[in-house]
Amino acid sequence: MTAMLRPFRGERALLVICAILLVFLYGFFAWRSTLPLLLNFNEGWNAYFAEAARAGALYPPPCAAITNNYPPLSFLLVGALTRIVPDAIFAGRIVAWVALAAVALFLYAIPRASGADRVAALFAPILFLGMLAVQFHHYIGVDDPQMLGHALSLAGLLLLVRDDGKPSAIGAALLVAVGLFVKHSLLGIPIAASLWLLRYQPRRGLVFVVVLAFAGITGLAATYGAFGYNFVAGLGAPRVWSAVRAYRYTILYLFPVQVPLALPALILLRPMRDRHAALLLLYAVASLMVGALGAAGSGVSHNAFFDLFLAVSLAGAHALTRFSATLGSGARAPRLLTISITGGALVLLGLLNAPRDVILVRPWVRETLAEAARVRATVAVLRVEPDPVICEDLALCYWAKRGFAVDIFNQYQGFLSRACDETPFLRRLAAGGYSAIALAVPAASDVLLTPRTRAAIRAHYAAMPGTNNLAATILLPR
Secondary structure (H helix, E strand, O other): OOOOOOOOHHHHHHHHHHHHHHHHHHHHHHHHHOOOOOOOOOHHHHHHHHHHHHHOOOOOOOOOOOOOOOOOHHHHHHHHHOOOOOOHHHHHHHHHHHHHHHHHHHHHHHHHHOOOOHHHHHHHHHHHHHHHHHHOHHHOOOOOOHHHHHHHHHHHHHHHHHOOOHHHHHHHHHHHHHHHOOOOOOOHHHHHHHHHHHHHOHHHHHHHHHHHHHHHHHHHHHHHHHHOHHHHHHHOOOOOEOHHHHHHHHHHHHHHHHHHHOHHHHHOOOHHHOHHHHHHHHHHHHHHHHHHHHHOEOOOOHHHHHHHHHHHHHHHHHHHHHHHHHHHHHHHHHHHHHHHHHHHHHHHHHHHHOOHHHHHOHHHHHHHHHHHHHHHHHHHHHHOOOOOEEEOOHHHHHHOOOOOOOOHHHHHHHHHOOOOOOHHHHHHHHOOOOOEEEEEOOOOHHHHOOHHHHHHHHHHEEEOOOOOOOOEEEEEEO
């Protein structure tokens, strides 16, 4: 589809304003990434396994004190980067920033490849980056494989949209497969692309599905050969699932961004006559279903719906393009209205979410620096404690150069699901087998520890005196 109308000045002005706001926010997030802050619960976990990848011991046995339930590629990449950037958390943050930039680039390139004008195409990355900034900023620039997986999948989608030949289907399938070995839950694009190609280009779709399946089976066989049964057991690590949780968290994560999520409705009109609209609708529906299923599992966060946000952002760009193609000169009002309402909703959401300190900026910066100082002080305390040390936020133990002793969350899931025996852990706690236990402030032990574990900690550990101004509550054996 080719846009019939040149972009309007008003649209450009609105997007420039949005871009300026995003540059300010992302500048702060980039600066934040250079500090020793506890940005995301998974950062220390990812860092430990990145270093383990260099040693080849990436997947512990079932019901061990630590668990790896992710595919290996992100750990191998960050582990290799630690030869240049020794700190795996900061190495992972660099990878995350590069991947996020690639995601933004692909969000622009995919609409352009399907015929969008520059302003419509630019709307997609601005919308996605805006939703991240105002509602999900704890996933921006953090050591986590999420954005790297999305970047690879979007690169495959770009190949499919830009070229109708079989070679592009092969390349796209390989890129998507590699993305799944970075994070295996990113199923929105492989499902949507397979269904879309089989509907509109059956032969090319068959090539895509066969190559994707072959690459997946080959990758699984190679990973099994490298890491053995522990790899399979890790991916299937026990977790508590709940249909109620799926409903609750789907509503919780999607309700704040309901205005931009309404954009796919703008291309519902006869989608089967517009193959690009059909692709985006398939992507949105598949991502919503996968995200809701993922939200049923304990520990799954809002990132389960990032594929949906990507689909919505692409759908918004496509909607602007369709306005121009179908309405001609009459497209000015609906295009301006779409950009204005969506941008205004995100700005309002940001203002509602942001505390006073953030809006005033200077207190925001001061508090960020103060939090970094608290983290450094906590790390200094933990560094003098001998191994083993338990950290609820593993970044603290990682920066303190303590060993990876206990994966609190995954161990808790094993105990809660009764797949693993809690008794040996309780015995070690009773014997004072851990020199220190660092729990989050405010303590999240009611969430991440079973009642028996909480009772054992209360009975055999006491808070270290004089540590009220740290980033964690540090407990020592009585």
